[in-house]
Amino acid sequence: MLIEVGGKRVIGRKSGRTRRVLLSVLLGVLALVATVCTGASAAAAPQAPAGxxxxxxxxxxxxxxxxxxxxxxxxxxxxxxxxxxxxxxxxxxxxxxxxxxxxxxxxxxxxxxxxxxxxxxxxxxxxxxxxxxxxxxxxxxxxxxxx
Incomplete structure (x- = not known):
């Protein structure tokens, strides 16, 4: 993305810290979804035959x-x-x-x-x-x- 500010060209990039925060949030959401899906399928799964x-x-x-x-x-x-x-x-x-x-x-x-x-x-x-x-x-x- 190219932005001009006052006649100067400035390249708009996210800082490394912003990327890390966004990546952390995304990974947290994915982990939460995986936990919920795994827990729901385990709770819904019928019991296998016991001994x-x-x-x-x-x-x-x-x-x-x-x-x-x-x-x-x-x-x-x-x-x-x-x-x-x-x-x-x-x-x-x-x-x-x-x-x-x-x-x-x-x-x-x-x-x-x-x-x-x-x-x-x-x-x-x-x-x-x-x-x-x-x-x-x-x-x-x-x-x-x-x-």
């Missing part, structure tokens, strides 16, 4: 919230105990249908309570949903791929 439960099955936490199922959507084949925790206000249940599993279902669980359902999952696509009322139609359904 074995009695009988050699892996424990998977399923949070039943009005009107969502929060759990992993991908699992390796194996025996699983799904701990269905009702974190919503309405009563919920968990039902599973897929290869080798014909409509396995928990009892209805009231708000703040939990129940377990143990099933063997082999390779394929499984349908997980809440069979209470019209909860499935309201979005309490999840396809889980096992492979």
């Amino acid at each position: 074995p439960v009695g009988g050699g099955s892996a424990l998977v936490i399923v949070k039943m919230v009005d009107y969502q199922l929060l759990q992993p959507a991908f699992l390796p084949p194996g025996r699983y105990t799904f701990r269905a925790i009702n974190d919503g206000r309405a009563p919920h249940a968990l039902q599973i249908n897929g290869p080798g599993v014909a409509n396995a279902r928990t009892p209805v669980v009231q708000s703040g309570q939990a129940t377990d359902l143990t099933v063997d999952l082999r390779r394929g696509l499984y349908d997980f949903w809440c069979p209470v009322g019209n909860h499935r139609q309201m979005g309490m359904q999840l396809n889980v791929f096992v492979g």
